[in-house]
Amino acid sequence: MLTEDENLAQIHQWLLTYKTSSDEKIKKQLQNLIVVASMPFVKRIACGLARRSTDPVDDLIQVGSLGLIKAIDLYKPEIGTKFKTYATYLITGEIRHYLRDKASMIKAPREIQELAFRINCVIKQLTEDGQEPTSEQVAEAMSLPVNKVNDIIEVDRRKSTVSLDQTFMFEGDDAISLADKLPSGDYQEFLDAYEEKIMLSKAISKLKPKLKEVIELNYYEDLNQREISEKLNISQMQVSRRLKQALNDIYKLITRESKVNS
Numbered sequence: 001m002l003t004e005d006e007n008l009a010q011i012h013q014w015l016l017t018y019k020t021s022s023d024e025k026i027k028k029q030l031q032n033l034i035v036v037a038s039m040p041f042v043k044r045i046a047c048g049l050a051r052r053s054t055d056p057v058d059d060l061i062q063v064g065s066l067g068l069i070k071a072i073d074l075y076k077p078e079i080g081t082k083f084k085t086y087a088t089y090l091i092t093g094e095i096r097h098y099l100r101d102k103a104s105m106i107k108a109p110r111e112i113q114e115l116a117f118r119i120n121c122v123i124k125q126l127t128e129d130g131q132e133p134t135s136e137q138v139a140e141a142m143s144l145p146v147n148k149v150n151d152i153i154e155v156d157r158r159k160s161t162v163s164l165d166q167t168f169m170f171e172g173d174d175a176i177s178l179a180d181k182l183p184s185g186d187y188q189e190f191l192d193a194y195e196e197k198i199m200l201s202k203a204i205s206k207l208k209p210k211l212k213e214v215i216e217l218n219y220y221e222d223l224n225q226r227e228i229s230e231k232l233n234i235s236q237m238q239v240s241r242r243l244k245q246a247l248n249d250i251y252k253l254i255t256r257e258s259k260v261n262s
Contacts, residue, residue, distance in 0.1 A: 006244075007037070007244075008082070008083065008084055010037070010244070010247070010248075011034055011037055011038060011083065012077070012083055014030055014033060014034050014037075014251060015034065015072070015075060015077060015083060016077060017030060017251075017255065018030040018031060018034065018072065019075075019077065026254060026255070029200055029203070029254045030251075030254060031069065031072055031073075032200045033200070033247065033250055033251060033254065034072055035065065035068060035069065035072070036200075036219055036247075037247055038068055038087070039061075039065070039219065040224075041068075041084070041087070041091075042061060042064040042065055042067075042068050042091055043057075043061055043064075045064055045088065045091050045092055045095070046060040046061040046063075046064045046095060049092070049095050049096070049099070055099065060095050060098075063094055063095050063098045064091045064092075064094060064095050066094050067087070067090040067091035067092070067093060067094030067095065068087055068090070068091055070090050070094070071083070071086055071087035071089075071090040071091065072087075074086075074090075075087070112152060115152045116152050116153075118142065119138060119142065119149060119152055119153060122138050122141050122142055123138060125141075126138065126141065135149050135150050135153070200250075203250045203253040203254060204216075204250060206249075206253060207246055207249055207250070208249075210242060211242055211245055211246035211249060212246070213232070214228055214232075214239055214242040214243050214246060215243070215246045215247075215250075217231065217232075218243060225239045225240055225243070
């Protein structure tokens, strides 16, 4: 089975090619390949930080991915710092910055927080058969004005944030997320990213079936090597070798395309 050092050495080689390539389209594809290969590392950091917050781990993984992309762009191999060390700093910093900004954005005064907690406790006590009490009933139980109870409840509700990936409506048979409804600030950038995604998908589609299968299970279905080995009834070492071969083949397809276009 591949060691972590061997995986990092492979990523380092791709980084060197990424840094020396003059073809922007190929650089983007190599960037995508490095991101795909580094996602287990990003997820490990995000899961560690998620234990200290109430945010969905998927949100933190997305934020951490932004830190990874920054690390790829800013990393300078000639300095001698290991990419893992450099990337860890930026990924962790990106997630912590996100959590700090979010906390400051939704933080309410202590008095409001304490009243909100008490109100929520009273609501739970007065709830019967799933029917929540009215504001008037809560206000009476707490000896507070109804309008103050309503104001506290409203503030407490506004503290809740919605993930951009959260499904909130359906069109036909398709689920639509909030992100799907947000207009792009830079349409050309959106088109470029979409084109790069298609090109990477085409490279994956050219893999041998057994290599394509482990890539899809690992990176699209988010299964780890043990789960893949159980699903395919093969050893974890075989899974590891197939993943390495698949990523190497994708790398060769991308660099071959670069030579054809140059």
